[in-house]
Amino acid sequence: MHANGQSPHLTSAKPIPIPAVENDQQQLPKLRLNTINSMDRTVPASPTLQSPSMRRNVSDGNLVGQDVKEARVRVIYTGGTIGMMRNERNVLAPISNALVRSIRKYPNIHDEEYALRRFGASASMAPLVLPYVQGETRRVLYQITEYTPLLDSSNMTMHDWARIAEDIHQSYEFFDGFVVLHGTDTLSYTASALSFMLENLGKTVIITGSQIPIFETRTDGKDNFTSALIIAGNYVIPEVCVFFGNKLMRGNRTVKVSSNALDAFDSPNVPPLARIGINVNVDYRLIFRPCSVERFNVHLDLDENVGLLRIFPSISLPTFRAFLAPPIKGVVLQSFGSGNVPSNRHDLIEELRAAAARGVLIVNCTQCPTGSVAEIYDTGKVLFDLGVIPGYDMTPESALSKLAYVIGKQEWTLDVKRQMLQTNLRGELTTTAAPKMEDYDLVDAVARSLHLSSPQELDQLGATLFPAMINAAVVDGDIKKINNLKTYGADLSGVNHDNRTALHLACQLGNVKIVRQLLRNGVSVHIRDRYDRTPLLEAISIDNQEIIELLISCGAHLTGSSRAVGEQLCAAAARGSIKRLQSYQCAGADLSQPDPSGRTALHLAALHGFLEVVQYLLPFMENPQETDMLGLSALDYAKRGNHTIIVGMLNTETNTEV
Numbered sequence: 112m113h114a115n116g117q118s119p120h121l122t123s124a125k126p127i128p129i130p131a132v133e134n135d136q137q138q139l140p141k142l143r144l145n146t147i148n149s150m151d152r153t154v155p156a157s158p159t160l161q162s163p164s165m166r167r168n169v170s171d172g173n174l175v176g177q178d179v180k181e182a183r184v185r186v187i188y189t190g191g192t193i194g195m196m197r198n199e200r201n202v203l204a205p206i207s208n209a210l211v212r213s214i215r216k217y218p219n220i221h222d223e224e225y226a227l228r229r230f231g232a233s234a235s236m237a238p239l240v241l242p243y244v245q246g247e248t249r250r251v252l253y254q255i256t257e258y259t260p261l262l263d264s265s266n267m268t269m270h271d272w273a274r275i276a277e278d279i280h281q282s283y284e285f286f287d288g289f290v291v292l293h294g295t296d297t298l299s300y301t302a303s304a305l306s307f308m309l310e311n312l313g314k315t316v317i318i319t320g321s322q323i324p325i326f327e328t329r330t331d332g333k334d335n336f337t338s339a340l341i342i343a344g345n346y347v348i349p350e351v352c353v354f355f356g357n358k359l360m361r362g363n364r365t366v367k368v369s370s371n372a373l374d375a376f377d378s379p380n381v382p383p384l385a386r387i388g389i390n391v392n393v394d395y396r397l398i399f400r401p402c403s404v405e406r407f408n409v410h411l412d413l414d415e416n417v418g419l420l421r422i423f424p425s426i427s428l429p430t431f432r433a434f435l436a437p438p439i440k441g442v443v444l445q446s447f448g449s450g451n452v453p454s455n456r457h458d459l460i461e462e463l464r465a466a467a468a469r470g471v472l473i474v475n476c477t478q479c480p481t482g483s484v485a486e487i488y489d490t491g492k493v494l495f496d497l498g499v500i501p502g503y504d505m506t507p508e509s510a511l512s513k514l515a516y517v518i519g520k521q522e523w524t525l526d527v528k529r530q531m532l533q534t535n536l537r538g539e540l541t542t543t544a545a546p547k548m549e550d551y552d553l554v555d556a557v558a559r560s561l562h563l564s565s566p567q568e569l570d571q572l573g574a575t576l577f578p579a580m581i582n583a584a585v586v587d588g589d590i591k592k593i594n595n596l597k598t599y600g601a602d603l604s605g606v607n608h609d610n611r612t613a614l615h616l617a618c619q620l621g622n623v624k625i626v627r628q629l630l631r632n633g634v635s636v637h638i639r640d641r642y643d644r645t646p647l648l649e650a651i652s653i654d655n656q657e658i659i660e661l662l663i664s665c666g667a668h669l670t671g672s673s674r675a676v677g678e679q680l681c682a683a684a685a686r687g688s689i690k691r692l693q694s695y696q697c698a699g700a701d702l703s704q705p706d707p708s709g710r711t712a713l714h715l716a717a718l719h720g721f722l723e724v725v726q727y728l729l730p731f732m733e734n735p736q737e738t739d740m741l742g743l744s745a746l747d748y749a750k751r752g753n754h755t756i757i758v759g760m761l762n763t764e765t766n767t768e769v
C-alpha cells in the first residue's frame with residue numbers, strides 16, 4: 112500500500128450525478144463535504160503532482176476531466192424575454208421548460224462532446240458545459256434552476272428578490288459564481304436590491320437577459336448568457352453585476368435606457384467594471400470590496416412601504432400629501448437638476464417637514480440620468496435644512512431598494528438608518544467628500560517617468576508592479592507599506608503570474624495581522640491559484656488555526672472534491688498528525704470522509720498504530736465500523752498491524768455501538 116493510504120490500483124471516485132437542470136422544487140443533493148462538486152476535480156496536495164497540461168495557465172479545448180480546470184456556475188432562470196416565445200395571442204410570454212429543453216441543442220452554449228467524454232453515459236443528467244473559450248482558464252460547468260412560474264419581470268415583486276437571494280445563499284458554497292436570467296424591464300431594481308441583500312458577498316453574481324428571445328436567429332440572448340457564464344466562472348468579482356451589450360456593470364448603478372436597443376442598459380455615473388471585446392478586460396480598481404471580516408449572509412427582510420415621488424412643476428398638495436401619508440416609511444424624492452424643489456411652495460415644504468418629523472426617511476435624488484445632488488442652489492439647500500437625506504448620484508432604482516433594505520433592518524435605529532442611507536454601502540453612491548491620497552496614482556507617476564501613456568501600457572504596468580510590491584510588503588510583515596500601496600492605487604486583491612494573491616502568501620507565512628488587514632481591505636478568500644489552492648489551503652498546510660478561523664469567519668470554505676479531502680485526511684492520519692486533522696476540522700471538513708478507496712483517517716491511524724489519533728478521531732466518526740473497498744474496517748487494520756491497544760479500543764467502540 113502507498114504511504115498516503117491510496118492503493119495504486121484503485122480508481123478515483125465516481126462522479127455523483129448532478130442534474131443539468133432542476134426546477135425550483137428539487138433539492139440540491141446532500142454531500143458530505145460542503146461542496147456539490149460532483150466532479151473528481153481534485154485539490155492537489157502539492158504543485159509537483161500536477162500534470163504538465165495543468166501547469167499552463169490556459170486550458171486546451173481538447174482536454175477533459177482531470178487535465179482541465181473547471182468552474183461551477185449556478186444559473187437561476189426567473190423569466191424574461193430571453194426564454195419567451197409567442198403565444199396564441201401572438202405576444203411574447205415565458206414558456207416553462209422551453210429554454211432548458213433546447214439549450215443542449217446549441218453547440219455554442221453546450222458542449223455535448225465534452226459532456227459525453229467527461230460524464231459518459233450519465234451526460235444527459237450531468238451539468239451543462241460551456242464550450243471551450245480561447246484565453247480563459249476554466250471550463251464552465253453550469254446547472255440551471257428554472258423558477259415556477261417564469262415571470263415577465265414587470266410581474267416581479269420584492270418577494271421574488273428575496274427568493275433569488277435565498278437561493279444564492281443556500282447554494283453559495285457549492286458554486287464558484289452565479290448567473291441570474293431575468294427580464295430586462297425591472298432588472299435594475301432586482302440588481303440593486305440584491306446588491307444590498309447579499310451581505311459580504313465574496314463571489315461573482317451576474318444578472319442578464321435579452322431583448323430578443325434566445326431561440327431566434329438574430330438574438331442578443333446567446334452572447335449575454337455565454338459572456339455572463341464565462342465571467343462568473345473565471346473571474347472573482349464580488350459584486351452583483353449586470354451584463355448587457357458587451358459591458359459588465361455594477362448592478363446598483365444600472366438603468367434600463369432603451370426598450371428596443373440591444374445596448375439596453377447603462378451605468379451613467381460609474382464606468383463598466385469590465386468590457387468584452389476580443390478579450391475580457393476587467394478594471395479591477397473599480398471593483399467594490401467588502402471591508403469587514405464577516406461571512407457571506409443574506410438579509411431578506413425588505414420593507415415594502417417605500418415609494419418614488421417624482422416632483423413636477425405645479426404638483427398639487429393633495430397628490431404630494433397622499434404620497435407621504437402612512438403607512439409610507441421611506442420616499443425617494445426625485446428632484447430637479449442638482450437636487451432642487453420649488454422652494455417657494457411653502458405647502459410642499461411644510462408637508463416634507465412634517466413627514467420627516469414623523470420619521471419618514473426621505474432621500475433626495477436627481478431626475479437627471481447623470482450627476483449628483485449637491486447644495487448648490489437655494490432651492491436645494493431647503494431640503495438639507497429639513498432633514499432630507501442626500502442620495503448623491505444614486506439611481507432611483509438603487510435608492511428605492513436601499514430604502515426597503517435599510518428600513519427592513521429592525522436592529523438599526525432611525526439615526527443609524529439615516530446614516531446608512533447616505534453611506535456608500537455597495538458602491539451605489541459617490542459622496543462629495545474631498546479627494547484622498549488614493550487619487551494619487553503611483554502607476555501614473557512611474558508611467559510618466561517611463562514615457563508610457565496608453566491605457567493598455569498603464570494597466571500592464573500596474574498589473575506587474577503592484578503584486579510584486581504588495582508581496583514584498585507581506586513578506587516584510589509591513590502593514591504600513593501595504594496601506595501606502597493601497598493609497599497609491601494598488602489593488603490589494605491583484606494576482607501574480609501564478610494567480611496568487613497577497614492573501615495566499617500571508618496565509619502561507621502565517622502572519623495573522625497581515626491576513627486580517629488584507630481581509631479588512633476586501634481581498635477575496637475565494638481566489639484559487641494556478642494549482643487550485645485557496646488561502647484556506649495555505650493556512651491548513653501550516654496548521655495555523657487562528658488564520659483558518661479568520662478565513663472561515665470571512666466566508667472561506669473547502670473547495671474541490673470531498674474525496675480529495677478524504678485523501679488528505681488519510682495522509683495526515685498515516686503520519687500521525689493530529690494537528691493537521693484538527694486544522695481540517697477547523698476548516699469545516701467531515702473527518703469521517705473516506706478517500707477514493709473508501710478508507711477513512713481512522714483506518715489509516717489504526718493501521719499505523721497511532722493510538723492518540725484513533726482517540727481523537729473516534730468522536731467524529733459517523734460509523735467506526737465502516738469498511739473500505741476491500742471490505743476492511745479500522746478494527747481489521749489494527750488487527751493486521753498487531754496494535755492490540757487500538758484493537759481493544761475499537762472493539763469496545765463496536766460493542767458500545769451495538
Ligand SMILES: NC(=O)C[C@H](N)C(=O)O
Pocket residue numbers: 190191192193262263264265293294295296297320321322323
Ligand atoms: N426584454 C425583456 O426581458 C422584457 C420583458 N418584458 C421582461 O422584462 O421580462
